Structures are given as C-alpha cells and as structure tokens.
Amino acid sequence: MVNITDEAASELKSLLESEEKEDHALRIFIAGMGCSGIQYGLALDNEIKEEDVTEESNGLKVVMSSDIEEGLSDATIDYVETEEGKGFVIDNPNPASCGSCSSCQ
Template identity: 45%
Template sequence: MLKVSDTAAEKAKEILKAEGKEGWGLRIFVHGSGCCGPSYGMDIDEKASEGDETVEKNGLKVFVDKEAYASLGEKEIDYIKTEQGEGFVINGGEAPSCSSGCSSCG
C-alpha cells in the first residue's frame, strides 16, 4: 500500500494552504511509461474521482487513479531538500530493470 511520509504530508498541506486550497489533496497519476517502467505526475485536486484510491496522512488526502495505484505498490511519497533543490519524490520498491539498451536510460 502506498505510504506518505510525515514530511511530505506537512509540506503538501503548507503548499495547499498557500494556494488557498486547504482541504484539497494531492493527485498522483501515471504520466507515461518507458522501457524502465511508469513515470508519475502530481497535481492538486479538490476531491477524489470515481474509482480513485485515497490515502490519508496527518490530514492530507492523496488521490490515486487505479492505474497508478496498482503500479505504486509499497512505495512512499516523501519530500526532500538537498543542495540541488527540493521536491516530492517517490521512494521504495525494487529499481526497474532496464535491459533493452535504449538511450533514455542512464
């Protein structure tokens, strides 16, 4: 089941409040796929859509469409801050296996 870190929940609530959208939530969706698996997108949304899974953490709601929820498994949404920048990340699970030799995988 998808998890949300305390740090990610608090940062998302802070962002939603700054946008004047308290009570809204985050939406996670599949944003394309490559030889190494799906890429994910994130947005804000007022409410769940029909068929969504909803994950809650510390008062934050995360809406996930069925396609994304199935592929996320035991991963965790976190928020990181480093010298290179800051943002939400999805951690955990096994790294994808890239054996096709495509040029888009490093």
Template identity: 45%
Template sequence: MTDNVLTHEVNLTDVAAQKVKSLLEQEGRDDLRLRIAVAPGGCSGLRYELYFDDRLLEGDAVRDFDGVEVVVDQMSVPYLAGATIDFADTISKQGFTIDNPNAKGSCACGDSFN
C-alpha cells in the same frame, strides 16, 4: 467521501505531509487532494504524475495522512503499492521524491521507471 471508498498502499512521510499542508495554505485552498498517478511516458516507459486535484473520481483509492488526502486512480494502484512519497530539501535536491519498490529500473534523470 462515502463509506465504500477504496484505500491504497502509498505512504506519505511526515515531512512530505507538512510540505503539502504548507503548499495548500499558500494557495488558500482546503478542497484539494494530492493525486499521484502513473502514466505512459519518459525514457523508461512510465512516469509519475504528482499534482493537486479537487476531484474524487469513481474507482479512486484514498488515504488520509494527518489531514492530507492522497488519491491514487484505480489503474495506478498496483504500480504504486508500497511506494513512499517524501520531500527532500537539500543543496543537491529539492522536491518530492518517490521510492517505489515496484520499479525495476529508472532512467538516468529519474523522471521515469519501468
């Protein structure tokens, strides 16, 4: 990465960072970053995309969390400012969760927001 890489205000909890590291170790890859983006779709208008990516695109904002790079594209940065990515592993819920203070509401299934 270059010195002029933008940063973002998305946070990754320690639990989520450890889960990402574990998934990357299972994949045997050390060249992937966790990318979070906002895209049109879902019942409420916008949905989250969370996936591993080996690319770093122009305008991407990056933060490192103990060796886990989280990347947000330039268009998604304002929608995700202050959001926290966590990982839940309970009987009722398992997977990554996103607590976003910018979301005014979400659909009943939790897959999209506005």
C-alpha cells in the same frame, strides 16, 4: 497504501494552506513511461472521479486512478532538499519496467 513522510506531510500542508486549497487532495498520476519504468507525477486536485481510489496518509488525502493503485502499494512520498533543488519525490520499491526497448528485456 501510499505513505507520506512527516517532512512531506508538513510541506504539503503548508502548500495547501498558502494556496488556500485545504479541500484538495494529492493526486498521483502517470506522467510518462521509459526504460526505468513508469514515471509518476503529483498534483493538487479537488475533483474525485468514479474510478479513483482515495487513501489517507499522515493527515492528507491521496487520490489515484484505480488502475495504478497496485503498482504504488508500497510507495512513499517524501520531500527532499539537495544541491540541485528541492521538491517531492515518490520512492516506489517495486517499479514496473516498460519492456519496450532492448535494454529492458
């Protein structure tokens, strides 16, 4: 199960309200691959597909394709503010490496 921290939930709820998208879910998707493993992205989405898995965390609906659910089983979505900026991050304690380059093997 993907967990959403209190800080991230508060920011997401404010975002959903300000964009008048309270009926949307937070979709997690694969944004790319690299030597550090799978890179995930986040988007607001109101179209649930047949192959999707829907979870709820901290009062928010989270949607993802069933083929990435297992890889995100212990992931946490947080909201951070640093000197470089602010935004949502996915902390996945069990990332998969790609195995496509010599430094991964």
